[in-house]
Amino acid sequence: MSLAAVQPLLIAxxxxxxxxxxxxxxxxPVEPLIFEVSRAGRSAAAQRPIxxxxxxxxxxxxxxxPPALPQVSELQAVRHFTRLSKLNFSIDTHFYPxxxxxxKYNPRACNTxxxxxxxxxxHPLAVDANSQGFLACMFELQEILKDVTGMAGVSLTPMAGxxxxxxxxxxxxxxxxxxxxxxxxxxxxxxxxxxxxxxxxTMLGMTVREIPTNAEGDVDLERLAAVVxxxxxxxxxxxxxxxxxxxxxxxxxxxxxxxxxxxxxxDGANLNAILGEVRPGDMGFxxxxxNLHKTFSTPHGGGGPGAGAVGVSQRLLxxxxxxxxxxxxxxxxxxxxxxxxxTIGRLSAFMGNAGVLLRAYVYARLLGREGMTxxxxxxxxxxxxxxxxxxxxxxxxxxxxxxxxxxxxxTLKRQKQTIDLTATDIAKRLLDYxxxxxxxxxxxxxxxxxxxxxxxxxxxxxxxxxxxxxxxIWDEAKRDIAFVKGAxxxxxxxxxxxxxxxxxxxxxxxxxAG
Amino acid sequence: xxxxxHTETDxxxxxxxxxxxxxxxxxxxxxxxxxxxxLSKVPPRASEMDIARVMHGRAAQDGALLNxxxxxxxxxxxxxxxxxxxxxxxxxxxxxxxxxxxxQGTLQLLYEYQSxxxxxxxxxxxxxxxxxxxxxxxxxLLMAVRANSVNSSGRVLMPQAVHPFYREVxxxxxEAQGIVPVPLAFDPKTGATLVEPLKAFEGQGITAVVIAxxxxxxxxxxxxxxxxxxxxxxxxxVAVVNPVSLALLKPPGEWGSKGADIVCGEGQPLGAPLxxxxxxxxxxxxxxxxxxxxxxxxxxxxxxxxxxxxFTLTLQAREQHIRxxxxxSNICTNQGLLxxxxxxxxxxxxxxxxxxxxxxxxxxxxxxxxxxxxxxxVELAFSGxxxxxxxxxxxxxxxxxxxxxxxxxxxxxxxxxxxxxxLGQALLxxxxxxxxxxxxxxxxxxxxxxxxxxxTHH
Numbered sequence: 001m002s003l004a005a006v007q008p009l010l011i012a013x014x015x016x017x018x019x020x021x022x023x024x025x026x027x028x029p030v031e032p033l034i035f036e037v038s039r040a041g042r043s044a045a046a047q048r049p050i051x052x053x054x055x056x057x058x059x060x061x062x063x064x065x066p067p068a069l070p071q072v073s074e075l076q077a078v079r080h081f082t083r084l085s086k087l088n089f090s091i092d093t094h095f096y097p098x099x100x101x102x103x104k105y106n107p108r109a110c111n112t113x114x115x116x117x118x119x120x121x122x123h124p125l126a127v128d129a130n131s132q133g134f135l136a137c138m139f140e141l142q143e144i145l146k147d148v149t150g151m152a153g154v155s156l157t158p159m160a161g162x163x164x165x166x167x168x169x170x171x172x173x174x175x176x177x178x179x180x181x182x183x184x185x186x187x188x189x190x191x192x193x194x195x196x197x198x199x200x201x202t203m204l205g206m207t208v209r210e211i212p213t214n215a216e217g218d219v220d221l222e223r224l225a226a227v228v229x230x231x232x233x234x235x236x237x238x239x240x241x242x243x244x245x246x247x248x249x250x251x252x253x254x255x256x257x258x259x260x261x262x263x264x265x266x267d268g269a270n271l272n273a274i275l276g277e278v279r280p281g282d283m284g285f286x287x288x289x290x291n292l293h294k295t296f297s298t299p300h301g302g303g304g305p306g307a308g309a310v311g312v313s314q315r316l317l318x319x320x321x322x323x324x325x326x327x328x329x330x331x332x333x334x335x336x337x338x339x340x341x342x343t344i345g346r347l348s349a350f351m352g353n354a355g356v357l358l359r360a361y362v363y364a365r366l367l368g369r370e371g372m373t374x375x376x377x378x379x380x381x382x383x384x385x386x387x388x389x390x391x392x393x394x395x396x397x398x399x400x401x402x403x404x405x406x407x408x409x410x411t412l413k414r415q416k417q418t419i420d421l422t423a424t425d426i427a428k429r430l431l432d433y434x435x436x437x438x439x440x441x442x443x444x445x446x447x448x449x450x451x452x453x454x455x456x457x458x459x460x461x462x463x464x465x466x467x468x469x470x471x472x473i474w475d476e477a478k479r480d481i482a483f484v485k486g487a488x489x490x491x492x493x494x495x496x497x498x499x500x501x502x503x504x505x506x507x508x509x510x511x512x513a514g
Numbered sequence: 515x516x517x518x519x520h521t522e523t524d525x526x527x528x529x530x531x532x533x534x535x536x537x538x539x540x541x542x543x544x545x546x547x548x549x550x551x552x553l554s555k556v557p558p559r560a561s562e563m564d565i566a567r568v569m570h571g572r573a574a575q576d577g578a579l580l581n582x583x584x585x586x587x588x589x590x591x592x593x594x595x596x597x598x599x600x601x602x603x604x605x606x607x608x609x610x611x612x613x614x615x616x617x618q619g620t621l622q623l624l625y626e627y628q629s630x631x632x633x634x635x636x637x638x639x640x641x642x643x644x645x646x647x648x649x650x651x652x653x654x655l656l657m658a659v660r661a662n663s664v665n666s667s668g669r670v671l672m673p674q675a676v677h678p679f680y681r682e683v684x685x686x687x688x689e690a691q692g693i694v695p696v697p698l699a700f701d702p703k704t705g706a707t708l709v710e711p712l713k714a715f716e717g718q719g720i721t722a723v724v725i726a727x728x729x730x731x732x733x734x735x736x737x738x739x740x741x742x743x744x745x746x747x748x749x750x751x752v753a754v755v756n757p758v759s760l761a762l763l764k765p766p767g768e769w770g771s772k773g774a775d776i777v778c779g780e781g782q783p784l785g786a787p788l789x790x791x792x793x794x795x796x797x798x799x800x801x802x803x804x805x806x807x808x809x810x811x812x813x814x815x816x817x818x819x820x821x822x823x824x825f826t827l828t829l830q831a832r833e834q835h836i837r838x839x840x841x842x843s844n845i846c847t848n849q850g851l852l853x854x855x856x857x858x859x860x861x862x863x864x865x866x867x868x869x870x871x872x873x874x875x876x877x878x879x880x881x882x883x884x885x886x887x888x889x890x891x892v893e894l895a896f897s898g899x900x901x902x903x904x905x906x907x908x909x910x911x912x913x914x915x916x917x918x919x920x921x922x923x924x925x926x927x928x929x930x931x932x933x934x935x936x937l938g939q940a941l942l943x944x945x946x947x948x949x950x951x952x953x954x955x956x957x958x959x960x961x962x963x964x965x966x967x968x969x970t971h972h
Contacts, residue, residue: 058734302611377537
């Protein structure tokens with residue numbers, strides 16, 4: 001569909017909500033692949049040493065033809081990648097209420113100060129004497145994270161949430177093994193859990209058993225009681241749960257699992273909801289991972305890097321992944337397997353995503369003690385406000401009797417039945433209005449769901465404008481559902497053929513012969 | 515309130531809309547006894563000015579050592595444009611590209627990255643990155659077990675000349691899934707993995723053979739012979755390579771008569787600063803036939819409703835958010851931002867630039883070795899062909915020598931005596947293209963002085 005055909009429809013469809021008009025950006029021309037602008041003999045010559053170096057290698061170890069990397073000028077490269085950047089939605093450019101992902105503002109100071117030249121040039125194997133400044137930041141970050149989670153120890157080394165989960169379950173496994181309690185091979189996971197939970201348990205050779213959720217969004221305690229036993233290694237929970245509600249029976253769950261000899265694992269995906277308000281350690285959890293790229297506002301970077309620090313209770317201290325920063329009279333130093341002989345081991349070649357951890361440290365210091373609590377308070381205020389406004393306008397909530405935490409779920413089950421408006425349709429049309437879509441079709445338990453997490457850094461006007469856009473789209477759908485199903489119209493591309501992508505696999509450019 | 519935009523009026527209006535008397539009331543579902551009584555160890559807040567002062571102070575305290583250490587993390591020149599563009603908010607603050615239409619920038623870049631990694635390694639397919647080189651090796655071995663339909667025993671031949679930290683990470687990550695690494699010795703004269711002892715493993719149902727090129731000592735392996743042995747014995751070849759070296763060295767796709775099966779490694783030398791060990795990124799490429807066994811994100815090119823080309827995440831049925839406990843890995847987040855930097859870095863260097871960096875690093879290390887071995891008592895440990903690292907033996911224990919060098923502002927290398935006691939007082943050194951002839955002289959003079967001082971003390 002051409003732009004000319006779109007415009008009148010867009011304007012006609014939302015006369016009553018001028019504040020919620022979709023963007024009318026011109027459709028972007030295709031940005032060629034960098035390989036397509038490459039020419040033999042062209043290069044960014046400033047980027048390499050001036051004089052040639054000559055080296056000799058035995059013929060059987062040498063490369064024959066040079067790799068087909070692009071040959072472009074510096075300007076061509078800069079322009080190409082700058083243009084590509086402009087095809088993205090991001091927190092810096094758009095409201096990004098992606099549930100469970102905590103897309104809050106990433107303060108620029110965190111980036112600037114983590115990228116001071118001495119931090120960037122510090123080799124991971126530098127001697128401790130030349131590392132005291134860096135180690136001080138890491139040690140203090142460990143202390144801050146211990147305090148906000150209520151845990152006895154913290155290891156910063158896991159490189160992402162899923163690796164933090166791996167470390168957590170590995171410690172649970174190591175704990176039972178150290179006690180020669182070898183029958184504990186089952187990990188309990190609520191059916192609402194993130195996919196990484198069961199995938200992680202499998203990577204550790206555990207059997208996964210799902211626990212159902214009741215109609216109010218809490219774990220089904222009776223079913224849980226029926227399955228815990230001497231085979232239970234532990235339970236993986238996030239609280240608030242992925243359903244956007246606080247698990248009210250957490251104390252009872254902890255008692256049940258602990259009495260059966262199992263341990264409690266806290267998935268920190270939703271820590272933003274309770275930062276400074278409730279501490280996982282006080283809820284009875286034995287081990288926790290934190291997504292510092294969520295709660296501590298380090299950037300998501302188009303899919304990473306993350307940082308998945310783990311916190312442990314007293315009994316899991318000996319099993320922490322190495323290295324960990326320790327403190328002595330002579331200063332800070334790395335602790336390794338010589339200090340923690342029962343460690344689950346090393347998870348990255350060096351110490352994990354140090355640069356991300358520096359950003360998290362700066363963020364924590366900028367917030368300070370009072371700021372931690374404010375994160376949860378205002379994330380919760382924004383979510384409850386947005387939930388109340390959407391309900392006011394007739395949207396259905398998945399758990400209408402519950403308070404929102406830092407996120408909540410809208411279900412379009414009714415709209416799907418009456419006018420065939422799906423979660424995907426709203427998600428795609430929201431892009432035209434300049435909003436990144438909420439998380440859709442997760443958790444899997446709720447049909448046609450939108451998981452909405454506004455975060456504490458959004459202002460009221462943005463939330464109001466988002467509500468207006470949601471209403472405008474529903475209105476459009478009532479008039480012309482086919483039009484909404486054709487969205488988006490103003491993005492670089494329209495809906496993509498995912499089936500073709502998987503069946504006619506094209507995952508690399510290759511030079512054509514001749 | 516830092517990063518919170520709410521005015522008093524906003525708060526009042528919002529609470530009225532919700533129908534709650536206070537923000538605190540919104541936490542009413544949480545049992546009172548669980549509410550936090552206050553934090554004691556988190557310091558009071560700092561302003562941007564305050565924390566900048568702290569961070570500048572700590573950065574200055576550590577200083578910047580003149581670096582001759584590699585051991586898995588290499589100092590290379592990074593063009594200014596790389597991080598200027600990478601830290602643009604549109605890349606920096608975007609999420610995983612689930613909404614493809616609003617993420618074409620990241621998606622196209624990842625497709626270009628995958629293409630570049632295939633070109634460098636000589637393989638058919640690439641994923642969109644792993645956490646780092648060590649965890650990529652662990653995932654590559656798990657992938658090899660899934661991919662090897664003949665020998666799925668999990669027994670893997672692991673040269674002792676593979677980075678010791680990589681071997682530790684492989685053990686941590688794969689131990690519960692039945693991977694059993696079997697050590698392969700190296701030749702104490704050349705530093706290269708011995709080919710002859712492979713014969714003992716014939717008919718043993720080996721799943722995979724790991725080949726590091728160059729190996730941890732910088733020594734080049736006889737990749738053709740090991741690859742052909744592996745394939746003749748039903749084992750897959752998992753290559754661990756330095757991406758910069760591939761501008762000069764035969765790509766794994768051309769090893770032996772059939773080429774390696776899975777290739778992985780540390781992407782840090784492609785545009786990531788040393789940064790204390792991370793964030794870096796791992797890469798993973800493979801033959802076409804194994805694409806469905808790959809872990810991690812993969813980007814594909816397709817068309818939209820109007821037939822216009824576009825990019826999207828594909829083959830998601832392998833991944834944890836769909837397959838849950840049956841996924842190929844639990845990996846979710848990868849290292850998108852580092853891959854952004856690497857893709858820009860490779861574009862700016864091009865094939866010639868990368869070759870120049872590799873050749874200069876190799877030549878500089880040779881020049882360094884010549885200077886160091888001219889010092890009485892310092893000798894080269896291995897005679898094998900090398901890329902850009904070398905092992906030298908010192909006449910004195912390594913640790914105090916490194917400490918004395920650090921006092922003179924020099925990071926002298928990596929002490930091998932703990933992980934390889936059989937090598938004696940051995941030190942792994944590296945000089946990339948960033949070191950000048952004067953730098954090499956500085957190091958050699960300092961080492962001479964430190965060793966001389968040590969001798970007089972004894």
